[in-house]
Every structure is written in structure tokens, then in C-alpha cells.
Amino acid sequence: MRKARRTAEMQQEPGNPMPYPQFGYPQPNVNTHSDPSMYMAGPQAGIYNPAAQAPLSPNYYPQQGMPFMPVGGGNEQNNFSMPTQFLQNPVMANMAMQYGHSLMGQGKEALDRELNKYVSTSRIKYYFSVDTAYVAKKLALLVFPFTHRDWSVKYNPDEPVQPRYELNAPDLYIPAMAFVTYLLIGGVSLGIQERFSPEGLGIQASTALIWALLEVLVIWVTLYLMNIQTKLTSFDILAFSSYKYVGMIVAVIASFIMPSAYHLALIYVSAATMFFLIRSLKVQILPESSRDAYGENNASFSGEGSKRRTYLLLFMGGLQPLMMWWLTRQLARP
Incomplete structure (x- = not known):
């Protein structure tokens, strides 16, 4: 009975939500952690998220361990470095050179063909x-x-x-x-x-x-x-x-x-x-x-x-x- 009365009193107190029965400890005071991002969303709304205290790594997402993709300037930097990475690949660079030589050869043949119509080289x-x-x-x-x-x-x-x-x-x-x-x-x-x-x-x-x-x-x-x-x-x-x-x-x-x-x-x-x-x-x-x-x-x-x-x-x-x-x-x- 005392425990039920104490739970009812805690529900009536402002800023002190009811503890969640699964964890067995009361929700910390909102005044102590006023940042809304410290609390979970969805069905677990209002529950304190301990992982939110740790600073986010600049390279990984805390929850999934995936590479961190910065918003804004980071995308432009990554896209700008893609041609350099492409040219550093020996296979791709060789293919690009062969394609360029092929285009030059076709252009030279077309030019010689047009010149031979009027003047024999x-x-x-x-x-x-x-x-x-x-x-x-x-x-x-x-x-x-x-x-x-x-x-x-x-x-x-x-x-x-x-x-x-x-x-x-x-x-x-x-x-x-x-x-x-x-x-x-x-x-x-x-x-x-x-x-x-x-x-x-x-x-x-x-x-x-x-x-x-x-x-x-x-x-x-x-x-x-x-x-x-x-x-x-x-x-x-x-x-x-x-x-x-x-x-x-x-x-x-x-x-x-x-x-x-x-x-x-x-x-x-x-x-x-x-x-x-x-x-x-x-x-x-x-x-x-x-x-x-x-x-x-x-x-x-x-x-x-x-x-x-x-x-x-x-x-x-x-x-x-x-x-x-x-x-x-x-x-x-x-």
C-alpha cells in the first residue's frame, strides 16, 4: 500500500515522471537533463538514454558503427576526390588512356579523309x-x-x-x-x-x-x-x-x-x-x-x-x- 501511495504521489509531482518498471530505477529529474535529445522517442518517450551522454564520434554513427557522412561541405569534398581516386586506379587509368588514343586516331582519320577529298597528303x-x-x-x-x-x-x-x-x-x-x-x-x-x-x-x-x-x-x-x-x-x-x-x-x-x-x-x-x-x-x-x-x-x-x-x-x-x-x-x- 505504501508503495502504491508513493507511486501516486510521484505521478502528481510536476517534472518527476513515473519510473519505468522494466529498468527498476526512477527517471532522472528533467531539471538535471534538460536537453530533449537525452531522452528516447517513440514508445519509450521520456526514458533517459545513457548513450546520449557520450559525444558523437566524427567518423561513426553511435548506434550502427557506420562511417559518418558529414552534412554540407563533407559531401562536396568526397565528390571532389572521386576523380583522383578514379585516376589512381591503374586499370581505370589504362582504359581512359586507350579510349583517348582511340578518339585521337578516329579524329586523325576523319581529318585525313576530308583533306584527301581536295588535296592528297x-x-x-x-x-x-x-x-x-x-x-x-x-x-x-x-x-x-x-x-x-x-x-x-x-x-x-x-x-x-x-x-x-x-x-x-x-x-x-x-x-x-x-x-x-x-x-x-x-x-x-x-x-x-x-x-x-x-x-x-x-x-x-x-x-x-x-x-x-x-x-x-x-x-x-x-x-x-x-x-x-x-x-x-x-x-x-x-x-x-x-x-x-x-x-x-x-x-x-x-x-x-x-x-x-x-x-x-x-x-x-x-x-x-x-x-x-x-x-x-x-x-x-x-x-x-x-x-x-x-x-x-x-x-x-x-x-x-x-x-x-x-x-x-x-x-x-x-x-x-x-x-x-x-x-x-x-x-x-x-
Whole structure:
């Protein structure tokens, strides 16, 4: 009876709930533990949770022992470190590298396929197949062509002979390097005359490039209008017509030594370039004995066809001195 009366009194006292019979000890005073998180929820509401006194571990959940996932910045940090962990895996890194190489290979094949529709890359490589010995001999031939005797071009039925094996074959390496050197020498000459400016050098480069392309276009249209069939390609015409930049460099450099030497040097290199061009193209445009440059019979070389070819050859040769003077007249020292 006393125990029942005591239990009723404890229920009437504020802030002192009835003890739970399973545990056999009274619920601590609410005033001592005022934090609501210290008490269980659900069916055991109001019962003191001893585990709530222990501080939560920063790495594990107290109840389940699972890794602790911080809220907010922790997720971003974990997600940010995932690519690093992915790349540190050798298998994944190897797969990524193989996939990247595969994409690069497919892109290169697509680019080559699109370029081959307009320009054959193997054909361009042929014109740049040169070596040091060929470049030295070809430069000497361009400056001193009068002593050269054999102007024939070797021919291979399977593929054209590369320039490094044939001195008389056209190439694009020397014209390209000569064009760049011409621009640099022109800039130096303008600097000596205190007339240099970046805009002027850009105008010089664009002007020379436009005239070079225009010259090739004029020769190609002339071949078409005169109905002349040759084995010359547009790259052959570009190569032969661009060898004049070597003589132009010589003329401009001669003006550095003596201004009056410019005209003498220009006359000589113009004659040398014209002689070289006529002799080189004669075996391809105007073959002798009614046979073309590769030993094939062609009856169209006689009569009126031969005259047209002679006129074309003289036109291409006579155009070189005029172009050389036009492109160097403002660069040489007065």
C-alpha cells in the first residue's frame, strides 16, 4: 500500500515522471537533463538514454558503427576526390588512356579523309621529301644554272622520283623557306631605311602571297585556254614559279652592300631564273622529237600545238623578271 501511495504521489509531482518498471530505477529529474535529445522517442518517450551522454564520434554513427557522412561541405569534398581516386586506379587509368588514343586516331582519320577529298597528303609529302645535299645543290643550280647540262627528269612508272633523288624534280621546301626568308630580309631592309612597321611587313607578306597565287592561276588558265595537255600539276607550277624568291633575296642583300649593286644583281638573277625555268619546263611542255618528258609518243606536239607550247614557255619565263622587280623595288636600299 505504501508503495502504491508513493507511486501516486510521484505521478502528481510536476517534472518527476513515473519510473519505468522494466529498468527498476526512477527517471532522472528533467531539471538535471534538460536537453530533449537525452531522452528516447517513440514508445519509450521520456526514458533517459545513457548513450546520449557520450559525444558523437566524427567518423561513426553511435548506434550502427557506420562511417559518418558529414552534412554540407563533407559531401562536396568526397565528390571532389572521386576523380583522383578514379585516376589512381591503374586499370581505370589504362582504359581512359586507350579510349583517348582511340578518339585521337578516329579524329586523325576523319581529318585525313576530308583533306584527301581536295588535296592528297601523300602528294604534298612528295614535294617536301628533300635532304641537305639536295637543298645545297638546288640553290647552286638556281643561282648558277648556265653550267648545268642534264635537265631531264627521271621517271618511275610506280611513283614519281622524290626530289632528294632527282635534282631536276620540283619541290616546295625551297620555295617555302625562300618566301619566309624574303619577308625577313624585307623587314631588315625596311628597318635599315627606318621605314619598318608591323603593318608594313604584314602588307608585304599578303601582297607577295596574293601575287604568287595569282601567277599560278594565270598560268593554269592559260594552259586551259590554249588547250595544252601536260603532266604539270598545280603544285609543279607553284614550285617552279616560286623559285624566283631565291634570286630576289640575292638582289635585296646585294643592296645592303652597295645600293647601286641592286640593279646589277637583279638583272643577273632575273636572267638566271628565266633560264632555269625555261630549261626545266622545256622537257615537260615542249619535248623534242614528238615525245613527251616521260618518253611517250604524242602527235599533238607538232605544228600549231608546238607553237602554242613555245608561246606558253616564253610567257612563263618572261613573267619572272617582271615579278621579281615588282616585289623587290620597295625593299632595296635606294
